[in-house]
Amino acid sequence: MHAAYVESLGGTDAIRYGLLPVPRCGPGEVLLRVEAVAVDNVDTFVRSGRFRTDITFPFVIGRDVVGTVVDRGTEVTTPRIGDRVWCNSLGHAGRQGPTSEYTTAPVERVYSLPAGVDPAVAVAVAHPAATAHLALYTHAGLRAVETVFVAGGAGHVGSALTVMASRSGACVLVSARADDHEWCRSSGAATVLDYAAPDLAEQLRAAAPDGIDVLVDTSGRHDLATTLELLATRGRIVVMSGMDRKLECRAGDLYTHDRSLLGFAITNATAEELAEAAQHVTTLLTDGVLRPRHIEELPLSAAGEAHRRLEAGEARGTRLVLRPGN
Numbered sequence: 092m093h094a095a096y097v098e099s100l101g102g103t104d105a106i107r108y109g110l111l112p113v114p115r116c117g118p119g120e121v122l123l124r125v126e127a128v129a130v131d132n133v134d135t136f137v138r139s140g141r142f143r144t145d146i147t148f149p150f151v152i153g154r155d156v157v158g159t160v161v162d163r164g165t166e167v168t169t170p171r172i173g174d175r176v177w178c179n180s181l182g183h184a185g186r187q188g189p190t191s192e193y194t195t196a197p198v199e200r201v202y203s204l205p206a207g208v209d210p211a212v213a214v215a216v217a218h219p220a221a222t223a224h225l226a227l228y229t230h231a232g233l234r235a236v237e238t239v240f241v242a243g244g245a246g247h248v249g250s251a252l253t254v255m256a257s258r259s260g261a262c263v264l265v266s267a268r269a270d271d272h273e274w275c276r277s278s279g280a281a282t283v284l285d286y287a288a289p290d291l292a293e294q295l296r297a298a299a300p301d302g303i304d305v306l307v308d309t310s311g312r313h314d315l316a317t318t319l320e321l322l323a324t325r326g327r328i329v330v331m332s333g334m335d336r337k338l339e340c341r342a343g344d345l346y347t348h349d350r351s352l353l354g355f356a357i358t359n360a361t362a363e364e365l366a367e368a369a370q371h372v373t374t375l376l377t378d379g380v381l382r383p384r385h386i387e388e389l390p391l392s393a394a395g396e397a398h399r400r401l402e403a404g405e406a407r408g409t410r411l412v413l414r415p416g417n
């Protein structure tokens with residue numbers, strides 16, 4: 092089968108596109124004929140070695156996939172041959188990635204693709220939306236009536252955070268560039284502020300006079316010295332980006348108000364946590380309320396170019412989706 096793979100960790104020029112054997116299903120696995128693969132930032136971290144995880148070479152790159160079940164290992168009763176499924180946890184912890192014509196996946200990590208949902212749409216929202224679910228519910232324990240601030244509300248994760256939090260009954264404030272304010276409102280944001288405004292902190296204080304309960308900065312900038320003071324008592328800041336950023340704040344601004352800093356990476360989520368997130372994502376996909384802003388479809392053979400563009404910041408607002416046979 093054709094596959095995009097690497098034989099050692101490194102830069103994008105290490106990505107090869109060529110023939111590898113079709114993988115065989117082990118017990119508890121399904122073999123998928125791949126329909127669509129997303130290109131995520133984390134794929135570049137795993138490929139380059141910035142995010143260390145157990146992999147074997149040749150390593151097929153990627154993480155999220157939509158595909159059709161074409162074979163099943165022993166002990167598998169569902170899904171059935173011909174079912175269309177999605178998975179967002181390949182390509183780490185010993186599992187090969189899916190940027191290939193066929194891939195295997197453990198059954199506890201595959202979820203039904205809702206009827207009528209475009210595979211490119213499903214694969215494009217899978218990673219950001221599952222991340223948003225983990226941030227809001229698994230880690231921050233969001234409750235209805237709370238106030239959420241999403242810095243970077245127009246991004247892929249930011250949009251999913253806005254949709255989910257607003258549908259949970261939270262009051263959602265977001266920051267975004269002026270061009271993106273309408274998009275953020277359409278995602279459910281009650282208040283949209285310009286992230287470049289010099290008085291952003293004052294505007295947030297005015298918009299959330301009782302304080303922010305859950306703050307997620309998807310841009311990875313983390314101005315903790317400013318944002319901590321905007322938090323309510325028992326407020327939570329979720330740190331999920333900005334790998335090399337130094338975090339600085341007054342300890343007293345944190346502990347004397349029972350505030351918490353919570354870090355997480357989706358890579359560490361258990362299969363049960365991912366399945367719970369997937370149930371939520373599937374419901375929102377079925378309802379048609381989770382939508383990527385823009386998808387650009389490319390052939391599998393363009394995997395190296397897609398990684399390069401993502402690393403260079405040349406895919407703003409666009410989800411790159413690789414499709415075999417294009």
Ligand SMILES: NC(=O)c1ccc[n+]([C@@H]2O[C@H](COP(=O)([O-])OP(=O)(O)OC[C@H]3O[C@@H](n4cnc5c(N)ncnc54)[C@H](OP(=O)(O)O)[C@@H]3O)[C@@H](O)[C@H]2O)c1
Nearest residue numbers: 132222242243245246247248268286310331332355356357
């Ligand atoms: N921890 C995890 O498990 C996990 C999972 C998924 C993703 N991530 C990470 O999460 C981050 C976001 O991913 P993404 O796919 O949502 O990226 P994205 O679509 O590029 O979103 C980032 C957003 O931040 C905005 N931004 C830029 N400067 C800002 C500022 N000064 N203040 C507020 N917002 C600003 C960007 O706006 P402009 O377009 O206007 O620049 C963009 O909308 C990435 O670093 C990714 O690696 C982590």
